Amino acid sequence: MAAAATCGTSAGNKGCTAAAAAAAGGKNNVTSFQRKGPRASVPDSGCARLVSIAGTRPSVRNGQLLVSTGLPALDQLLGGGLAVGTVLLIEEDKYNIYSSLLFKYFLAEGVINGHTLLVASAKEDPADILQELPAPLLDDNCKKDFDEDVGNHKTPESNIKMKIAWRYQLLPKMEPGPVSSSRFGHYYDLSKRMPQELIETSKWHGFFFPEKLSPTLNIEPCSLTHGYIKLLQFIQNVIYEEGFDGSNPQVKKQKNILRIGIQNLGSPLWGDDICCTENCDNSHSLTKFLYVLRGLLRTSLSACIITMPTHLIQNKAIIARVTNLSDTVVGLESFIGSERETNPLYKDYHGLIHIRQIPRLNNLIYDVSDVKDLAFKLKRKLFTIERLHLPPDLSDTVSRSSKQIPAASSRLLGQECGVMAGGRKHLDF
Amino acid sequence: MFPELNNLLNTTPDRAEQGKLTLLCDAKTDGSFLVHHFLSFYLKANCKVCFVALIQSFSHYNIVGQKLGVSLTAARECGQLVFLEGLKSSVDVFFRAQAEPHPLQFLREADAGNLQPLYEFVREALKPADDGQAAWRCPVLLVDDLSVLLSLGMGAVAVLDFIHYCRAAVCWEQKGNIVALVHDSGDAEDEENDILLNGLSHQSHLILRAEGLATGFCRDVHGQLKILWRTPSQPAAHRDRSLTYQYKIQDKSVSFFAKGMSPAIL
Numbered sequence: 205m206a207a208a209a210t211c212g213t214s215a216g217n218k219g220c221t222a223a224a225a226a227a228a229g230g231k232n233n234v235t236s237f238q239r240k241g242p243r244a245s246v247p248d249s250g251c252a253r254l255v256s257i258a259g260t261r262p263s264v265r266n267g268q269l270l271v272s273t274g275l276p277a278l279d280q281l282l283g284g285g286l287a288v289g290t291v292l293l294i295e296e297d298k299y300n301i302y303s304s305l306l307f308k309y310f311l312a313e314g315v316i317n318g319h320t321l322l323v324a325s326a327k328e329d330p331a332d333i334l335q336e337l338p339a340p341l342l343d344d345n346c347k348k349d350f351d352e353d354v355g356n357h358k359t360p361e362s363n364i365k366m367k368i369a370w371r372y373q374l375l376p377k378m379e380p381g382p383v384s385s386s387r388f389g390h391y392y393d394l395s396k397r398m399p400q401e402l403i404e405t406s407k408w409h410g411f412f413f414p415e416k417l418s419p420t421l422n423i424e425p426c427s428l429t430h431g432y433i434k435l436l437q438f439i440q441n442v443i444y445e446e447g448f449d450g451s452n453p454q455v456k457k458q459k460n461i462l463r464i465g466i467q468n469l470g471s472p473l474w475g476d477d478i479c480c481t482e483n484c485d486n487s488h489s490l491t492k493f494l495y496v497l498r499g500l501l502r503t504s505l506s507a508c509i510i511t512m513p514t515h516l517i518q519n520k521a522i523i524a525r526v527t528n529l530s531d532t533v534v535g536l537e538s539f540i541g542s543e544r545e546t547n548p549l550y551k552d553y554h555g556l557i558h559i560r561q562i563p564r565l566n567n568l569i570y571d572v573s574d575v576k577d578l579a580f581k582l583k584r585k586l587f588t589i590e591r592l593h594l595p596p597d598l599s600d601t602v603s604r605s606s607k608q609i610p611a612a613s614s615r616l617l618g619q620e621c622g623v624m625a626g627g628r629k630h631l632d633f
Numbered sequence: 634m635f636p637e638l639n640n641l642l643n644t645t646p647d648r649a650e651q652g653k654l655t656l657l658c659d660a661k662t663d664g665s666f667l668v669h670h671f672l673s674f675y676l677k678a679n680c681k682v683c684f685v686a687l688i689q690s691f692s693h694y695n696i697v698g699q700k701l702g703v704s705l706t707a708a709r710e711c712g713q714l715v716f717l718e719g720l721k722s723s724v725d726v727f728f729r730a731q732a733e734p735h736p737l738q739f740l741r742e743a744d745a746g747n748l749q750p751l752y753e754f755v756r757e758a759l760k761p762a763d764d765g766q767a768a769w770r771c772p773v774l775l776v777d778d779l780s781v782l783l784s785l786g787m788g789a790v791a792v793l794d795f796i797h798y799c800r801a802a803v804c805w806e807q808k809g810n811i812v813a814l815v816h817d818s819g820d821a822e823d824e825e826n827d828i829l830l831n832g833l834s835h836q837s838h839l840i841l842r843a844e845g846l847a848t849g850f851c852r853d854v855h856g857q858l859k860i861l862w863r864t865p866s867q868p869a870a871h872r873d874r875s876l877t878y879q880y881k882i883q884d885k886s887v888s889f890f891a892k893g894m895s896p897a898i899l
Contacts, residue, residue, distance in 0.1 A: 266696070427743050427786055440728055491784035492740065496727050499720035502690045521823035525784040528816060566696040568666050568882050576850055 257459055257505075259317025260288065261388050266566045271319075271461055271507050274309030276389035277589040281559055281578070282532060283571030285388070286509075288461060289502050290531035290563060291494070295514040297538040300468070302555060302580070303511045305587065306536075307465055309392060310509045312337040314406070314463035316390055321408035322442055322464045324435055326473035330410030333467075334403050338392035341585060393585045411438050413474060427486050431474040432493040439464060440500055449504035462506035469493075470512045470526075479516035487522060494529040531563040536580075549594055553579035557589055634674035634701060635666075637889045641860060641878060642839075646678035651771050651808045654800060656837035658830065660817035661845040662856045666882055668777045669694070671812045673701040676708055680809075681769035683758040685736075685751070687719030687781045700885045713769060715758035719781070739786060748787060748795035756802050759809065772809035774799055779833075780816040780826055789828040796833065817842075836865055846879075853897035854879045858889065 263270050263284050270285030273292065279285045286292050292310075296303040314321045315337060323330035416434050428436075442448075447455030448462045470476055470490050477484045501508055510530070514523050527533050538555035539545045557578045564570045577592040639645055657667045672694065675682050686694060695705040708714035717736060726737045736754035739746050759772035782792050796813065803809040815833060818826045834840060840861040846854060861875045878889045890896070 436727070440724070488784065488786040492786060495720075495781070495785060496723050496740070499722075499724040499727075502720050503724065520821045521818060521826070524818045524821035524823060525780075528780065529784060564663060564665065566693050567884075568669065568697060568700070568887070569884060572850075574850075574852060 257461060259313070259319060259388065260461060261285070263287070265569075265571060268565055271317075271463070272313050272389040273306070273509070274311075274313035274390070274392070275306060275587055275589075276391070277580075277587065278306070278534070279389050281573050281589065282562060286507050286532065287563070287565055288505055288507050290507065290565070291498055291501060292507070292509045293526070293530040293533045294509065294511045295533065295535035295558075295560070296468075296511050297536040297540075297555060298515055298542075299538070299540060300511070300513070301540070302536050302538055302582065304467070305394070305582070306534075307467060307509060307511055308333070308337050309587070310463065311465050312340065312392055312398060313390060314461075315398060315402055316340050317461075318406070319461045319463045320446065320448075321406065322411070322439060322462060323408060323467075324411035324413070324438070324465065325467040326413035326431065326471065327468055329412050330408070334408060334410075335397065337398040337403070338394045339396035339398050341391040341393050391586060394582075395584055409438075409442050411435060427488055428492055429475040429486060429489045431476070432489060435466070436493065436496055436500070439497070443500060443504045443506065448506055458505060460505070462504065464501075464506055464508040466508065466510045468513060469510050470514075470517065478519065478522055479513060480518075482518040484519075487519065490522065491525050491529055494526060498529065498531075527561055530561070531565075533561040534558070535560050550579070553581050553590075553592070555580055556592070634670050634677060635887045638670055638887065639674070641876065641889060644674075646674060649675070649678045649680070649770075649810070651810060652804045653810050653838040654796075654804060654833075654836055655810065655812045655839045655841065656833050657812065657814040658817050658834075658840065658842040659814070659844070660819050660842065662843055664814060664816075664841075664843040665689075665777070666887055667841055667843060668775070668812075668814055669697050669701060670887075672705075672775055673698055673703045675773045675775070675810070675812075676703045676705075676713065679713075679770045680773045681713055681715075681759060681771075682708070682773045682775060683715045683717075683755055685717045685719070685755070685774070685776045688777055690720055691716055691718050717754065742786075747791045748782070752795055752798045752802075755799055759803055759807065761807065772803055772807050774803050774809065774811045774813075776811075776813040778814035778816060779829060780814075780818075783823075783825050783829065789825040789832070792829055793832045796836070800836070838863055838865065843880075853881060854895045855882050856880060857892070 257269075260269050260271050261284070262268065265283065269288040270279075271288060272279050272285050273282070294303045294306055311321055311323065311334065313319075315334075321334075323333055325333060411434075413431050413434070416438075417430075443462065444452050445455070446462070447458040448460075450457055468474070470478055472479055476486075476489055478487060478490060497508065500506075512526070514526070514535075517523055535558040536555060537558065539547075539550055539553070540555075544550050557580045559573070559576075559578070562570050562572060575591045578589050579592040580587060580589045634646070644650065655671070657664055657671075659665075659667075672682065672684060676698075684694075691705070698705045705714060705716070709716055719737065722735065722737050723740055725731070726735050726740050730741075731738070734750045734753075736751040738750045739748065755774055759774065761772075762768060779792055779796075782795075783789060796811070799811055803811055813833065815830050816826065817830055840859075840863065842859040842861070844857045844859065846856060857877060857879050859875065859877050861873055863873045877892060879892055879895060880887050880889045881895065888896075
């Protein structure tokens, strides 16, 4: 800073800008803004250049390596993407419709980017899951399809400059359209399947729990359930064998990301009973699993998505512990089957999305969006996440049903203020 | 360390108190900035620090520490910092049977045992040097965080026993300090966590409680910090002193202000 000031007073503009640039550049090399490698401390990561892996980008805040979750709207809310080495926990919606979609988007993004996949499920065969991945929207025909998709929406107004409510023009729009040359984050068409050749060229490992059940259990007794132990050993094996953590001397250093997807973790199909009873025998099984999994992820080039039916877990304390043990937690709440489905307030949306936790990695602060009440809508080619807009209550007669709606909406807004749920008492309007 | 927090606590690295147990507590928000503060504070105060970091990796604390002015790698190399990285060690313990008892041995065991191997590790790390001369000022044990031990199968009583043993060894015997972080689960009805939190609250000399605002998320005020000075040995003859401040976390520091006096509002 001082060098720039003295440069300003002296003559010679060219020299002073070069010096200022050099000073700024030198400062950048010394501070930790530019991470010189992925955060996962691979032992020989003494490489002085940024490791450029397909489908990743460094975060603008702390240089952390990020991968896309497969849903650009969600990437934007999570501060650019999912950090490599962390766990994204999706709290499933009631009928597991939209959470399985997010799961598929994550895996499809891995196929497109050429990442290695590890799919673990106790319900479906991973080969079947991969067959059902949605097809990516390619750049040439996506713009046309996107326009026709939102053709029935009243979008042309967005190009008109606002004359009266001009302050609203400054508000950021929540949903970006498909960018023509985006190598980070793609859009997927749910009506089509991923082309077979893309799936075949991708490298994937499947863990289907019913196949891995062995009749003789000759493992050391530990408080994890059998399924979790097997899954952890499988993941650790893949990481070690393929060199994602750099500890295997026989495999050369891997320059790819391992995307791990675990479906319905905690459900009774995995042999865990936290969804069945309130006082279960091995209530620490799931939390220990998450802890060791996170330990595996932190030391390797991998990112993990887990969907968990938290609405079935009887013991609220376990949900709090699971949230503390995960890095990013996103909750989905769909309107299907609830009384909100017929509520005219929510007719444009399919459900709510709650960003419950975003990690602070390598930093004291984190990117948190100001908008706390978010709703999602699934169109054929686009899964959009938008700010929840409540229309004004313009009823002439104050009928009983309409009186309940503002109360419910204020309660909703009170809950969306992500920090204190008890805050609704303080909202007295 | 955050200079404003030092002013509020009325301490500086030169005259840090000894023999104290400080409890850090967070409710509905993330209180890890307090851990970073105390870590850099005690490293600057030239104390020997044993950091049991169960929730994040070493590089995370290192990078934040660099922003606060301490280098953890340098401290570790010269012996001032003994760092137990929970996440990395858990992988070693879980997948490979260890020859000698590992501090995180309980990960392999079926029943909830006790934390004796961890206590032995801490005691070994903080014992004074053999040659008698004090290279460092006083030993400090820093734990981030204790609620994770409950998630890993330990009972609340086992964790309280561990802290009790550590207090006897570190605070009383060696006149050192202990700083521990516990999450407050609030309305999540986590009984074990409540037992742990209440038990530690009664033993501690200083309680720093970071809470989210009661009215919800605010961009300019990230939360509220309640500071409570206690004297656990004496019954409540004189009143414990308590202060409440609101804070905003920035990139390299945290600014504190009185309630309602946030610069964004004034």
